[in-house]
Amino acid sequence: MKRIQVLDCTLRDGGYVNSWNFGRDKIQYIIDGLMAANIDYIECGYLTNSASETAYDTTLFKEEQQITDTIRDIHRIKNLVAMVDFGKYDISALAERSADSLFGIRLAFHKHDSDKIEDVCYQIKKKGYHLFMQPMLTMNYADEELVELIHSVNRIHPYAFYIVDSFGSLKENDLQRMLYVVDHNLEDDIILGFHSHNNLQLAYSNAQLVTQLQTNRQIIIDSSIFGMGRGAGNLNTELFVEYLNDYYFGTYNIKPLLRVMDDTLNGIYNEKYWGYSLAYYISAVYNCHPNYASYLSEKNSLLSDDIESIISKIDSMHKEHYSEKYIEQVYLSYLSEQKEKSDAMAVLGGIFNEKDILMIGPGKSVLEHQERLLQLISMEKVIVVSINCIHEWLRDQIDYIFVSNKRRFERMPTDLYGKLIITTNIKCPEALYKVPYENLLNDQEDVEDNSGMMFLKLLTSFSVDKVYIVGLDGFSYDMDENYYTEDMKFSLNRNRMKNLNDGMRKLIGDFQKIIDIEFLNSPRFLTEGL
Secondary structure, eight states, X not given: OXXXXXXXXXXXXXXXXXXXXXXXXXXXXXXXXXXXTTOSEEEEEEEOTTSOSSOOSSSEXXXXXXXXXXXXXXXXXXXXXXXXXXXXXXXXXXXXXXXXXXXXXXXXXXXXXXXXXXXXXXXXXXXXXXXXXXXXXXXXXXXXXXXXXXXXXXXXXXXXXXXXXXXXXXXXXXXXXXXHHHHHHSOTTSEEEEEOBOTTSOHHHHHHHHHTOOOSSOEEEEEBGGGOOSTTOBOBHHHHHHHHHHHSOOOOOXXXXXXXXXXXXXXXXXXXXXXXXXXXXHHHHTTXXXXXXXXXXXXXXXXXXXXXXXHHTOOHHHHSSOOHHHHHHXXXXXXXXTOOOOOHHHHHHHHHTTOEEEXXXXXXXXXXXXXXHHHHHTSTTEEEEEESSOOGGGTTTOOEEEEOOHHHHHTSOGXXXXXXXXXXXXXXXXXXXXXXXXXXXXXXXXXTTOHHHHHHHHHTTTTOSEEEEESOXXXXXXXXGTOSSGGGOOOOOHHHHHHHHHHHHHHHHHHTTXXXXXXXXXXXXXXXXX
């Protein structure tokens, strides 16, 4: 057996990106590519009670037989493994291992369950499977706790025991310390495994550090093709096996992995991006679940300072397990801390009541309707409000600028502060009016803090006669089609784009039942259902 081996977890850890819905043909294609590349172990997915008994196009499995039925010629695969999260699968339902079934079961468990896993471990071994033990967030164990855990592991005597960098926050000194503790306390014939994430861009260098451990012990390094995985992703299989080929006499074939990337994973990547980002870096620094970073980042209205401030407020009890309800509370609490008292609503009521509002968004359609815009602006009864931006050719004609997005506020010329209607999450003493941020949030999750939707909700508080809208076009996957100016655009995956458009369409339909709304243009990406 080679001293250093590779376990690919694309179909399991990569499944967090696409909800494990790879499709049966692609599952087979990925496995065939991994076999052609001579990858030592292939993880095919999760065994979990929540899986469907009849689905064969996903890598979530209800029972071992489902794996056999999904993957063709499973007997060809020498070291096929599946993961079980402790407490989420009934091990008694696991069939006895046969010659044509799984090689091993990877048991993932959290620190608070480490004293409860022994019976499950013995059951897995008794059924004939090779046991891989994966203590999640291994860095959360103090040295004494880690030694105590290893003593228990030695009694169980699994096939492999792992150091798991669940949140990609492990740095060189901590990894070296844990490697020393594990290698000097773990029984010599138990394989040492390492599983990493790439939030700090250290997965590759940390994996190299593990290979340089001065030991005779067998080592397994986890990776995924294209680094596919939740958030910042994982160690790249194609990069790491090339490193092993160059420095450790590896015999891996790179081309089959590149074909999998090109033919299968590129399409997923284009729709559901994974990889390094500032938000995932912040989540790693605070050693908390990356979904918190995703939640805050997807609002597209927070600066990095805000994201860091909010994540820093996550208490230790919630860091390990993601809770959307909890982070929503922390987020709103953070906004409330910045709120300043204002009687702006009463004043704005006096301004907007019985008036027509011309609402100008940042979409490209503004440039296509300049003549109609100027006609409306010339009407005495019309109040002109720009949303989150200033169109330079209309600078003098705009009465107010509504801003609820901190990123957009940062780019607002200071000489226009006197025209601003801002929400209470933004600090600007020079702003003309300030309205309560929380009160304007909407019930459609993906667009709850979309500035255009928030302004329309604000208008429902008044007795406006009519609202004319232009430049509220919805979102296209083509970034160049979304905004009239380059500096406003940001990237969207297809799923996110669809959710944004669906949410806006639903809210506009609701607002139309309360106020009279007329689009000067047919909103290019929102037309269905309006």
